[in-house]
Amino acid sequence: MxxxxxxxxxxxxxxxxxxxxxxxxxxxxxxxxxxxxxxxxxxxxxxxxxxxxxxxxxxxxxxxxxxxxxxxxxxxxxxxxxxxxxxxxxxxxxxxxxxxxxxxxxxxxxxxxxxxxxxxxxxxxxxRAFFNGKLDLIEAHGIHDLIEAQTFAQHHYATQQMNGQVSQFYQNLRYQLSRAMALIEAYIDFPDEDIAPEHMQEVETRIRAVQDSITKHINDEWQAQKLRDGLKIAILGKPNSGKSTLINYLSKREVSIVSEIAGTTRDVVESMLDIGGYPFILQDTAGIRHCSTDLIEQKGIEKAKRYAQDADIQLLLYNAQDYLNNPQNFLHFASEIIDPSKAIILINKIDLLDQNSHQMLCSGVNLPPSVLIHTSVQNDKGLEQLHHHLTKKAQEILYTQDDLIVVNECRRRAMKEALNSLSNVRFEDLVLDAEELRIASQCLHSIIGKIDVEDLLDEIFSSFCIGK
Structure with a gap:
C-alpha cells in the first residue's frame, strides 16, 4: 500500500x-x-x-x-x-x-x-520503497548486496534476491505450511468428522518437505561465508619455488617480496582477487623447510602449515629441477602438507629445463586425485590451466542443487526458529500442532518483511550507502 x-x-x-x-x-x-x-x-x-x-x-x-x-x-x-x-x-x-x-x-x-x-x-x-510495498525485505537486501558485489558470483546471488527468486523460495515454503494448517484447522473446527488417513499423510508430507528444505539451506551456512569473504588459497612450497612470484602475477601487482634469498617470506601475505567470477583470498606463506635455525622463520613455517589445513584450496609449488633430481622426495614432501582433495600441484620453473629434462618431466609422478600442472610464471606457461582449475574448484565448493545460498544471518535465525517449531509438530494434539505451524509460518513471513520491529529495520537499512 x-x-x-x-x-x-x-x-x-x-x-x-x-x-x-x-x-x-x-x-x-x-x-x-x-x-x-x-x-x-x-x-x-x-x-x-x-x-x-x-x-x-x-x-x-x-x-x-x-x-x-x-x-x-x-x-x-x-x-x-x-x-x-x-x-x-x-x-x-x-x-x-x-x-x-x-x-x-x-x-x-x-x-x-x-x-x-x-x-x-x-x-x-x-x-521507503519497502514500506510502500515496492519491494520486500529480501529484494531490499538484494539491492544492497548488488552494490557491494565485487565478483560475478556475488553479483549472481545478489540479483537472485533483487529479482524475486529468493522471495519466491520462501513464499513456496509458506504456501506448503498454509496448506498443512488449513487441513489441520479443518479437523479442529469439525472434530466429529473422521480424519482421512491420506489427508494426514499429505499434512505430514508437506511439513517434512519444508523441514528438509530449511535444514539443507541452514547447513549451507559455510557456503554463504565463502561467497561473502572469499575462498582461501594457501600457496605452499619450499623456499624459492616461486610462491611470491605467483601471487604477484595473479594479483597483477607487487604483493609479496621476490628474492633469491631463502626465507624472505616470514609471515602470511594475503591478496583478494577475482578468478573466473569467484572471490578468492590468496595466501603467500613462508617457504617450508626442515633445516631452518631461525626462530622467526620456524614460526612462519608453522603458521604456513596451519593455513594449509584451513585453506579451501592448496596450491603446492615445487621446483621442476628438484622434482627431476628426486621425485620420491617430492612425494614425501607433498604428503606431509597437502590434502589431495584440495590440492593443485604446480611443477614450476619449467622454463629453466632443457629439452631432455622437459621430456622426462612429462612422464613424471602424480598424486591422485590432485591436479598437477607444469608451469612457468616467468613465461606464462600453464597459468591459463591454473585459472581453469581454480574456477572449477570454486564451482564445486559453492555449488547448491537449486542454486540458492542463504547469505543473511537474520534470515538464517528466522529459518532456525521455523525449523524448531516444525520439529514440535508430532500429530498428538492438533491444536498445539496448528500453533506451531503458525509460528513457523510467521518466521518465514518475517524473512520477506512482514515484521513490526522498527529497530531491526533501522539496523538493516543503516548498512546502505547514503542516497540509496
Missing amino acids: YINTTDTIFAQSSASGKSGVAVFRISGSNSLALLRALLLDPHFNPKPRYAYYKDLYHPAQYLPDHKAKQTLIDKALILYFQAPNSFNGQDIVELHTHGSRAVSKMLYEIFSKRDDVRIAHPGEFTK
Whole structure:
C-alpha cells in the first residue's frame, strides 16, 4: 500500500568525489517545489519519466554576499518520477550533474538550510520503497548486496534476491505450511468428522518437505561465508619455488617480496582477487623447510602449515629441477602438507629445463586425485590451466542443487526458529500442532518483511550507502 510521508529527503546517490557525472535524488511530497526553486521557475511542470536539460541556480539568499540573484550551479539532466509509479512509491526528482565536489557542496548547502527538506539517512530511499510495498525485505537486501558485489558470483546471488527468486523460495515454503494448517484447522473446527488417513499423510508430507528444505539451506551456512569473504588459497612450497612470484602475477601487482634469498617470506601475505567470477583470498606463506635455525622463520613455517589445513584450496609449488633430481622426495614432501582433495600441484620453473629434462618431466609422478600442472610464471606457461582449475574448484565448493545460498544471518535465525517449531509438530494434539505451524509460518513471513520491529529495520537499512 502507498504510504504518503510528510517529510522530503535529499542525498547524492552516486559516489562522492570527482567524477564525470553525479546523481542526486529528492524524494517526498515537496520534490517538485524544491526542483522549481533550483530552476527559478515556479511554474515548471515536468512530464513524468521525461528527461529535461536545465540550468540549476543557487538561491541568492544563501550566498555570502547576498548580491547575486542568479548564480549558476550547473547544467543538469532532470528526471521526474511521479508517485506512486516510482522506485519507492513517492515523488522522486533526479538531478544528473557534472561530478564536481563544488556542485555537491552547493546542493547540500542549499537543502540543509531549508525547513521543507532534510538530508536522507543511509538506506532511506530503499526503506521507503519497502514500506510502500515496492519491494520486500529480501529484494531490499538484494539491492544492497548488488552494490557491494565485487565478483560475478556475488553479483549472481545478489540479483537472485533483487529479482524475486529468493522471495519466491520462501513464499513456496509458506504456501506448503498454509496448506498443512488449513487441513489441520479443518479437523479442529469439525472434530466429529473422521480424519482421512491420506489427508494426514499429505499434512505430514508437506511439513517434512519444508523441514528438509530449511535444514539443507541452514547447513549451507559455510557456503554463504565463502561467497561473502572469499575462498582461501594457501600457496605452499619450499623456499624459492616461486610462491611470491605467483601471487604477484595473479594479483597483477607487487604483493609479496621476490628474492633469491631463502626465507624472505616470514609471515602470511594475503591478496583478494577475482578468478573466473569467484572471490578468492590468496595466501603467500613462508617457504617450508626442515633445516631452518631461525626462530622467526620456524614460526612462519608453522603458521604456513596451519593455513594449509584451513585453506579451501592448496596450491603446492615445487621446483621442476628438484622434482627431476628426486621425485620420491617430492612425494614425501607433498604428503606431509597437502590434502589431495584440495590440492593443485604446480611443477614450476619449467622454463629453466632443457629439452631432455622437459621430456622426462612429462612422464613424471602424480598424486591422485590432485591436479598437477607444469608451469612457468616467468613465461606464462600453464597459468591459463591454473585459472581453469581454480574456477572449477570454486564451482564445486559453492555449488547448491537449486542454486540458492542463504547469505543473511537474520534470515538464517528466522529459518532456525521455523525449523524448531516444525520439529514440535508430532500429530498428538492438533491444536498445539496448528500453533506451531503458525509460528513457523510467521518466521518465514518475517524473512520477506512482514515484521513490526522498527529497530531491526533501522539496523538493516543503516548498512546502505547514503542516497540509496
